[in-house]
Amino acid sequence: MGLTVAFWALAVVAVLSALGVVLLRNVFRAALSLILCFLTVAGIYVTLSADFLAAIQILVYVGAISVLIILAIMMTRDVHRGSPANRLQIPALVVAVLFLEVLVLAVINTPWQISNTPALTPTTAPLAIKLFGEGGFILPVEIAAVLLLSAIVGAIVLAREK
């Protein structure tokens, strides 16, 4: 009962704030709406007994990524007037509709499996075993980290003044 109420409250706020990200003309308010969306997604993780994931969601998405987005907005001029008009609206619509179709088809056609085993508590140790244990995922994670690092270095090299 409590879980259902929590889920629906979080889900409604998540969808509304996600719509706000797209529809708000003020870029800064859109970014704040995105933060609210991230927070509610973290809340949904909590209702699924994934507490570690929820904390990481807040730490990474709210604490780091959103802050970078806001910092980028603050560095940009003339954002008070909303996003500047350009002629890419129709191509953007086409791409967005295609992407939505792919997502909807993927969600509908996937046979979602619901596990009957009770949720693990605490989740930290099983996650660590998945990461560092026998046949763990440490190598892919490290490769992703190196990829991100090289992207950052590349961006700095491109953006640096000669």
Next chain:
Amino acid sequence: MAIIDFVINSRVPMQALPPDWPGGFWWHWLFFTVVIIGFVLTMVMGFIYIERRGMGYMQSRLGPNRTGPFGLLQPVADALKVLLKENIVPTTADKLVHWLAPIVAFAPALMIFAVIPFQDKALLADLNIGILYIVAISSVSTVGVFMAGWGSSSKYSLLGAMRNVAAVVSYEIPLVLAVVGVVMIAGSMSLNQIVLAQNIPFILLQPLGCLLFFVAGCAEINRSPFDLMEADSEIVAGFHTEYSGMKFAMFYLVEYAEALAISAIITTLFLGGWRGPLLPPILWFVLKVVIVFFVMVWTRTTLPRVRIDQLMALAWKFLLPLALINLVITAIQVLIWPTALPWILVPVNFAIMVVLILIWSKFFKLGLGRIEV
């Protein structure tokens, strides 16, 4: 009254409470919510008094001593004054964001106390990711600062907010790395378990970690000497320049609630939390929190404000390498003694700390040397 009941209930030290004390889930929730709000407001008042009087004595002046005995009622008078002041919102401000910012900044500062144990099992929620929860939640208050800086549409507010985020992003890394050492020794992220694991207070086993956490924590909450986000001589008052009345009071409250939170976290992680002989646990907890805060006041009065390049250099060239080295050393020690670290490591770790700090202070200079950008 809740706090008084609490002290009476905790008369016998170290006694484990029943898991659902005091009663059902909602009663537990209500009781601890009231206790936390009361605790934070009372302690903030106390902190303001300690800070103003303590700074007064350290700077060879009296400090506020007119309101009530020894000036004890000064925080009350300040609170009344600030509540009665006019609330001014700039005409160009983004009204909604301007109005929401103090709330977004204040809620995380209060939420941190949900996982801090006042006594064995006496906490709102004994999350098994306790310390990670604190790190995650405290990163949300940056958003509040941003909203204040942006919503005011004033260049000083914006500059203050930008400086704030530069500091917070840099100092979060050594802060978290310092915590990881404690988590490895305790073998748990639950703050209650961490306190129970401290047969030796972790400040003795992790002196370098404690120092790093203290420095990074002071920088995170913009306390002097890292208060250049609100440096009055440069950018008026930083992100809360355009706030007045009740909303300014909220930011003032956030500042001290965050100082209280950092003191409480240091107490819990490094000083053994509520553990101590003779006195009831809640008193030990409050005593240790006040001592940590006193050290913060002490550093504030002793050290001059740093420049922005010094702030960045300290985070990336000093705290980050030392935090990584501390992590590796702690990992090796935990591998060798998996169950409990022996007392012999206490002098060893202190020696390591002194040697490392001496070596690193030779590597780069702040102020006298070349200016690093």
